[in-house]
Amino acid sequence: MEQFTGDLSLITYLILTAVAFAAGFISAIAGGGGIITLPALLWAGVPPLDALGTNKFQSVFGTLSSTINFLQKGHLDLRPLWPGLLAAIAGSVVGTWSVTQLGGDQLQTLLPILLIAIAIYFMFSPRISDMDAAPRMGNGPFNILVGGGIGFYGGFFGPGMGSIYALAFAALLGYNMRKATAHTKPLVLATNSTSMLIFMLGGHLLLGLAISMSVAQFIGARLGSNLVISRGAKLIKPVIILATIAVAFKLLLEA
Numbered sequence: 055m056e057q058f059t060g061d062l063s064l065i066t067y068l069i070l071t072a073v074a075f076a077a078g079f080i081s082a083i084a085g086g087g088g089i090i091t092l093p094a095l096l097w098a099g100v101p102p103l104d105a106l107g108t109n110k111f112q113s114v115f116g117t118l119s120s121t122i123n124f125l126q127k128g129h130l131d132l133r134p135l136w137p138g139l140l141a142a143i144a145g146s147v148v149g150t151w152s153v154t155q156l157g158g159d160q161l162q163t164l165l166p167i168l169l170i171a172i173a174i175y176f177m178f179s180p181r182i183s184d185m186d187a188a189p190r191m192g193n194g195p196f197n198i199l200v201g202g203g204i205g206f207y208g209g210f211f212g213p214g215m216g217s218i219y220a221l222a223f224a225a226l227l228g229y230n231m232r233k234a235t236a237h238t239k240p241l242v243l244a245t246n247s248t249s250m251l252i253f254m255l256g257g258h259l260l261l262g263l264a265i266s267m268s269v270a271q272f273i274g275a276r277l278g279s280n281l282v283i284s285r286g287a288k289l290i291k292p293v294i295i296l297a298t299i300a301v302a303f304k305l306l307l308e309a
Contacts, residue, residue: 066098067266074267078116078274081216083235083282088113088212091267093169102165103154104260107253110212110246111264116271117216117243120279124236127283132240134193138201139244145205146248153210154256168211169302191226200226201241208245209252216242235282 062070073094081087088109095105124130156164200222208215216238223234253259 062098062100062260062263067263070094070098070263071266071270074112074116075270075274077113078119078271079278080274081113081116082120082275082278087116087271088215089169092212096165100260103253103256103258106153106212107250107256107258108260108264108267110250110253111259111261112267112271113212114243114246114250115268116275117239117246119272119275120282121239121243123276123279124239124283129232129236129283130239131237135197135237135240137194138197138241141198141201142205142208142241142245143248145202145207146209146245147252149206149209149211150249150252151209152206154252154258165211166302166306170299173299173302189226189228193227196222196226204241205245205248208242209249212246212249215245232282 070091074091077087077090080090091112092105092109095109096102100108121130125132200219204215204219204222207218219238219241220231220234223229223237224231227234229237
Protein backbone atom coordinates (compact mmCIF):
# COMPACT_ATOMS: atom_id res chain seq x y z
CA MET A 55 0.00 0.00 0.00
CA GLU A 56 2.81 2.43 0.85
CA GLN A 57 4.24 3.41 -2.55
CA PHE A 58 6.25 6.37 -1.25
CA THR A 59 9.85 5.25 -0.85
CA GLY A 60 11.18 8.41 0.78
CA ASP A 61 12.28 8.18 4.42
CA LEU A 62 10.40 10.15 7.05
CA SER A 63 12.33 10.57 10.28
CA LEU A 64 10.87 9.97 13.73
CA ILE A 65 10.94 13.72 14.34
CA THR A 66 8.93 14.26 11.15
CA TYR A 67 6.39 11.67 12.31
CA LEU A 68 6.08 13.41 15.67
CA ILE A 69 5.72 16.84 14.07
CA LEU A 70 3.02 15.62 11.66
CA THR A 71 1.21 13.91 14.53
CA ALA A 72 1.26 17.15 16.55
CA VAL A 73 0.01 19.03 13.49
CA ALA A 74 -2.86 16.52 13.20
CA PHE A 75 -3.84 17.15 16.82
CA ALA A 76 -3.94 20.91 16.22
CA ALA A 77 -5.83 20.43 12.96
CA GLY A 78 -8.43 18.22 14.64
CA PHE A 79 -8.93 20.83 17.36
CA ILE A 80 -9.23 23.71 14.88
CA SER A 81 -11.38 21.80 12.40
CA ALA A 82 -13.89 20.87 15.11
CA ILE A 83 -14.27 24.57 15.93
CA ALA A 84 -14.24 26.28 12.54
CA GLY A 85 -13.37 23.72 9.87
CA GLY A 86 -10.30 24.06 7.69
CA GLY A 87 -8.06 21.55 9.48
CA GLY A 88 -7.06 20.09 6.13
CA ILE A 89 -5.45 23.40 5.23
CA ILE A 90 -2.96 22.69 8.00
CA THR A 91 -2.36 18.94 7.56
CA LEU A 92 -2.15 18.80 3.76
CA PRO A 93 0.53 21.52 3.49
CA ALA A 94 2.43 19.87 6.36
CA LEU A 95 2.44 16.53 4.50
CA LEU A 96 3.66 18.28 1.35
CA TRP A 97 6.37 20.10 3.33
CA ALA A 98 7.53 16.68 4.58
CA GLY A 99 8.07 15.58 0.99
CA VAL A 100 5.09 13.24 0.64
CA PRO A 101 3.96 13.05 -3.04
CA PRO A 102 0.68 14.90 -3.75
CA LEU A 103 -1.60 11.89 -4.26
CA ASP A 104 -0.16 10.07 -1.22
CA ALA A 105 -0.49 13.28 0.78
CA LEU A 106 -4.15 13.59 -0.23
CA GLY A 107 -4.87 9.94 0.65
CA THR A 108 -3.10 10.13 4.01
CA ASN A 109 -4.80 13.43 4.77
CA LYS A 110 -8.24 11.94 4.03
CA PHE A 111 -7.58 8.92 6.26
CA GLN A 112 -6.54 10.89 9.33
CA SER A 113 -9.19 13.60 8.88
CA VAL A 114 -11.98 10.98 8.87
CA PHE A 115 -11.22 10.07 12.47
CA GLY A 116 -11.14 13.66 13.64
CA THR A 117 -14.51 14.33 12.03
CA LEU A 118 -15.91 11.08 13.45
CA SER A 119 -14.86 12.17 16.94
CA SER A 120 -16.59 15.56 16.74
CA THR A 121 -19.68 14.07 15.04
CA ILE A 122 -20.14 11.56 17.88
CA ASN A 123 -19.65 14.30 20.47
CA PHE A 124 -22.19 16.67 18.88
CA LEU A 125 -24.68 13.81 18.47
CA GLN A 126 -24.31 12.56 22.04
CA LYS A 127 -24.82 16.05 23.47
CA GLY A 128 -27.93 16.83 21.41
CA HIS A 129 -26.55 19.44 19.03
CA LEU A 130 -27.01 17.41 15.85
CA ASP A 131 -30.13 16.12 14.07
CA LEU A 132 -29.32 13.60 11.33
CA ARG A 133 -32.85 13.20 9.93
CA PRO A 134 -32.88 16.18 7.51
CA LEU A 135 -29.31 15.44 6.40
CA TRP A 136 -29.77 12.05 4.67
CA PRO A 137 -30.38 13.42 1.13
CA GLY A 138 -27.36 15.68 1.54
CA LEU A 139 -25.23 12.77 2.77
CA LEU A 140 -26.11 10.72 -0.33
CA ALA A 141 -25.38 13.70 -2.60
CA ALA A 142 -22.06 14.29 -0.82
CA ILE A 143 -21.04 10.64 -1.31
CA ALA A 144 -21.88 10.80 -5.03
CA GLY A 145 -19.99 14.08 -5.42
CA SER A 146 -17.01 12.70 -3.53
CA VAL A 147 -16.80 9.65 -5.83
CA VAL A 148 -16.70 11.86 -8.92
CA GLY A 149 -14.26 14.34 -7.37
CA THR A 150 -11.84 11.69 -6.09
CA TRP A 151 -11.89 9.81 -9.40
CA SER A 152 -11.17 13.09 -11.19
CA VAL A 153 -8.16 13.95 -9.06
CA THR A 154 -6.64 10.46 -9.40
CA GLN A 155 -6.80 10.83 -13.19
CA LEU A 156 -4.73 14.02 -13.15
CA GLY A 157 -1.49 12.40 -12.02
CA GLY A 158 1.18 13.80 -9.72
CA ASP A 159 2.74 16.33 -12.11
CA GLN A 160 -0.52 18.04 -13.01
CA LEU A 161 -1.63 18.05 -9.37
CA GLN A 162 1.68 19.60 -8.28
CA THR A 163 0.91 22.53 -10.58
CA LEU A 164 -2.77 22.76 -9.63
CA LEU A 165 -2.39 22.60 -5.84
CA PRO A 166 -0.83 26.08 -5.36
CA ILE A 167 -3.68 27.69 -7.29
CA LEU A 168 -6.28 25.90 -5.19
CA LEU A 169 -4.44 26.71 -1.96
CA ILE A 170 -4.31 30.41 -2.83
CA ALA A 171 -8.02 30.35 -3.71
CA ILE A 172 -8.81 28.82 -0.31
CA ALA A 173 -6.67 31.45 1.46
CA ILE A 174 -8.57 34.22 -0.36
CA TYR A 175 -11.85 32.61 0.71
CA PHE A 176 -10.80 32.70 4.35
CA MET A 177 -9.46 36.22 4.05
CA PHE A 178 -12.69 37.70 2.68
CA SER A 179 -15.36 35.39 4.12
CA PRO A 180 -18.06 37.36 6.00
CA ARG A 181 -18.42 37.17 9.74
CA ILE A 182 -21.03 34.61 10.71
CA SER A 183 -23.48 35.37 13.53
CA ASP A 184 -24.21 33.06 16.46
CA MET A 185 -27.92 33.89 16.01
CA ASP A 186 -30.31 31.99 13.74
CA ALA A 187 -31.47 33.83 10.60
CA ALA A 188 -34.18 33.35 7.98
CA PRO A 189 -33.29 30.58 5.48
CA ARG A 190 -32.61 31.58 1.88
CA MET A 191 -32.96 28.09 0.42
CA GLY A 192 -35.09 25.01 1.09
CA ASN A 193 -33.61 21.78 2.45
CA GLY A 194 -34.18 19.91 -0.84
CA PRO A 195 -32.17 22.19 -3.16
CA PHE A 196 -29.60 22.74 -0.41
CA ASN A 197 -28.96 19.01 0.02
CA ILE A 198 -28.54 18.41 -3.70
CA LEU A 199 -26.58 21.52 -4.71
CA VAL A 200 -24.48 22.09 -1.61
CA GLY A 201 -24.10 18.44 -0.60
CA GLY A 202 -23.17 17.29 -4.10
CA GLY A 203 -21.09 20.32 -5.03
CA ILE A 204 -18.99 20.49 -1.91
CA GLY A 205 -18.81 16.67 -1.90
CA PHE A 206 -17.14 16.91 -5.32
CA TYR A 207 -14.75 19.58 -4.05
CA GLY A 208 -14.00 17.49 -0.95
CA GLY A 209 -13.16 14.45 -3.05
CA PHE A 210 -11.10 16.46 -5.53
CA PHE A 211 -9.14 18.58 -3.04
CA GLY A 212 -10.74 19.04 0.37
CA PRO A 213 -9.01 21.65 2.56
CA GLY A 214 -11.50 24.20 3.83
CA MET A 215 -14.45 21.94 3.03
CA GLY A 216 -15.77 22.03 6.60
CA SER A 217 -15.66 25.81 6.69
CA ILE A 218 -17.41 26.08 3.32
CA TYR A 219 -20.12 23.67 4.51
CA ALA A 220 -20.58 25.67 7.72
CA LEU A 221 -20.76 28.91 5.78
CA ALA A 222 -23.42 27.38 3.49
CA PHE A 223 -25.51 26.20 6.45
CA ALA A 224 -25.35 29.66 8.02
CA ALA A 225 -25.80 31.74 4.85
CA LEU A 226 -28.42 29.57 3.07
CA LEU A 227 -30.31 27.80 5.87
CA GLY A 228 -29.88 30.50 8.53
CA TYR A 229 -28.23 28.23 11.11
CA ASN A 230 -26.34 29.86 13.95
CA MET A 231 -22.61 29.10 14.09
CA ARG A 232 -22.81 26.35 16.71
CA LYS A 233 -25.62 24.56 14.87
CA ALA A 234 -23.97 25.05 11.47
CA THR A 235 -20.68 23.64 12.75
CA ALA A 236 -22.37 20.57 14.23
CA HIS A 237 -24.39 19.79 11.09
CA THR A 238 -21.34 20.17 8.90
CA LYS A 239 -19.59 17.18 10.48
CA PRO A 240 -21.68 14.26 9.08
CA LEU A 241 -21.42 15.69 5.54
CA VAL A 242 -17.65 16.07 5.85
CA LEU A 243 -17.44 12.57 7.32
CA ALA A 244 -19.39 11.05 4.40
CA THR A 245 -17.32 12.93 1.83
CA ASN A 246 -13.94 12.10 3.33
CA SER A 247 -14.80 8.46 4.09
CA THR A 248 -15.79 7.88 0.46
CA SER A 249 -12.70 9.63 -0.84
CA MET A 250 -10.48 7.78 1.65
CA LEU A 251 -11.68 4.38 0.42
CA ILE A 252 -10.94 5.30 -3.20
CA PHE A 253 -7.44 6.53 -2.33
CA MET A 254 -6.82 3.35 -0.31
CA LEU A 255 -7.88 1.14 -3.21
CA GLY A 256 -5.44 3.07 -5.41
CA GLY A 257 -2.60 2.57 -2.93
CA HIS A 258 -2.20 6.29 -2.19
CA LEU A 259 -1.77 6.05 1.57
CA LEU A 260 1.09 6.01 4.10
CA LEU A 261 -0.66 3.74 6.56
CA GLY A 262 1.65 4.02 9.58
CA LEU A 263 1.72 7.79 9.43
CA ALA A 264 -2.03 7.93 8.77
CA ILE A 265 -2.80 5.87 11.91
CA SER A 266 -0.55 8.02 14.09
CA MET A 267 -2.14 11.22 12.80
CA SER A 268 -5.64 9.70 13.15
CA VAL A 269 -5.23 9.13 16.88
CA ALA A 270 -4.09 12.73 17.35
CA GLN A 271 -6.96 14.02 15.18
CA PHE A 272 -9.52 12.08 17.22
CA ILE A 273 -8.30 13.55 20.52
CA GLY A 274 -7.94 17.09 19.16
CA ALA A 275 -11.41 17.04 17.58
CA ARG A 276 -13.00 15.87 20.82
CA LEU A 277 -11.49 18.79 22.71
CA GLY A 278 -12.37 21.26 19.96
CA SER A 279 -15.99 20.14 19.69
CA ASN A 280 -16.36 20.49 23.47
CA LEU A 281 -15.19 24.10 23.11
CA VAL A 282 -17.78 24.70 20.37
CA ILE A 283 -20.52 23.36 22.63
CA SER A 284 -19.46 25.38 25.66
CA ARG A 285 -18.36 28.70 24.11
CA GLY A 286 -19.38 28.80 20.45
CA ALA A 287 -17.17 28.58 17.37
CA LYS A 288 -14.32 30.93 16.49
CA LEU A 289 -12.66 31.05 13.07
CA ILE A 290 -8.89 30.96 13.32
CA LYS A 291 -8.21 32.82 10.09
CA PRO A 292 -4.67 34.32 10.35
CA VAL A 293 -2.82 31.05 10.95
CA ILE A 294 -4.68 29.24 8.18
CA ILE A 295 -4.19 32.08 5.68
CA LEU A 296 -0.45 32.46 6.36
CA ALA A 297 0.28 28.73 6.32
CA THR A 298 -1.67 28.14 3.13
CA ILE A 299 -0.09 31.04 1.22
CA ALA A 300 3.40 30.02 2.40
CA VAL A 301 3.02 26.46 1.12
CA ALA A 302 1.37 27.63 -2.11
CA PHE A 303 4.35 29.87 -2.91
CA LYS A 304 6.76 27.07 -1.99
CA LEU A 305 5.05 24.76 -4.47
CA LEU A 306 5.01 27.48 -7.13
CA LEU A 307 8.77 28.01 -6.72
CA GLU A 308 9.41 24.27 -7.01
CA ALA A 309 7.23 24.04 -10.11
